[in-house]
Amino acid sequence: MSAKLYIFGTCSGTEPYPGRHHCSFAVEHEEKLYWFDAGESCSHTAYVMGVDPRKIHSIFISHPHMDHVGGLANLMWTIRKLDGRYGGMEGRTVNLFMPNEQTWPAVRQVLSQTEGDFRTRFSICDKRIRDGVLLDEGGVKVEAMHNLHLPQLDDGSWRSFSFRITVGGRVIVFSGDVKNYSEIEPLIRGAHVLLAETGHHRPAKVCGELNEMGHMPEKLLFIHHGRAILDEGQPAIDEAKTQYKAEIVVLNDGDVLSV
Numbered sequence: 001m002s003a004k005l006y007i008f009g010t011c012s013g014t015e016p017y018p019g020r021h022h023c024s025f026a027v028e029h030e031e032k033l034y035w036f037d038a039g040e041s042c043s044h045t046a047y048v049m050g051v052d053p054r055k056i057h058s059i060f061i062s063h064p065h066m067d068h069v070g071g072l073a074n075l076m077w078t079i080r081k082l083d084g085r086y087g088g089m090e091g092r093t094v095n096l097f098m099p100n101e102q103t104w105p106a107v108r109q110v111l112s113q114t115e116g117d118f119r120t121r122f123s124i125c126d127k128r129i130r131d132g133v134l135l136d137e138g139g140v141k142v143e144a145m146h147n148l149h150l151p152q153l154d155d156g157s158w159r160s161f162s163f164r165i166t167v168g169g170r171v172i173v174f175s176g177d178v179k180n181y182s183e184i185e186p187l188i189r190g191a192h193v194l195l196a197e198t199g200h201h202r203p204a205k206v207c208g209e210l211n212e213m214g215h216m217p218e219k220l221l222f223i224h225h226g227r228a229i230l231d232e233g234q235p236a237i238d239e240a241k242t243q244y245k246a247e248i249v250v251l252n253d254g255d256v257l258s259v
């Protein structure tokens, strides 16, 4: 059975870029949304493409950089706005899996100064991301593995994670931002789909690394595009295709895929 992917933002942390926004996507399963990263305007993009943020079951933030959290306040605000207008959220819980202690309280502080002190009819359950299984219910399993995009803190904790999503017998991996793909090799092993960042890597280098590891997900979906894709475009993808036998797709904001 295939899973449905909604793509809300495909740009890395560049200055504003025409037609693209910072990183965000969601997996839908049985009318519930599992939302990964919340780059600028993700809730706007989602809603205008027909995806209702009131369906959110859980939000997972890979790391606290702006191109992954810049739209978080607005996402929560939009859920509250839609609930106020159309209802449906009373008594519900939105799980928020955060990689650090600081970001959500700061965002919450901003929200508390907005309409109605941001009192909501739904609760937001703020949870810390650690290596291992974060969620396993309703036919969706999400596992996290730290990566080396951000250094380890003195207390031994990590702040940057990659995710492995198992849904409907399919395994989807989201790299988040990584230093090298080899550092999340156990996560990629056996995956059907890899959502891969190229914000810090040439697409061909990503393919080369996957080749070296001997793991080739059947679909390689580029998200969080860096300058090679944004500025060079097709030549950078053609270069990558010489190193990868399976399907490569360059995602765009607003894409809907069955994977």
Ligand SMILES: [Zn+2]
Pocket (backbone or CB within 6 Å): 063, 065, 149, 177
């Ligand atoms: Zn980053």
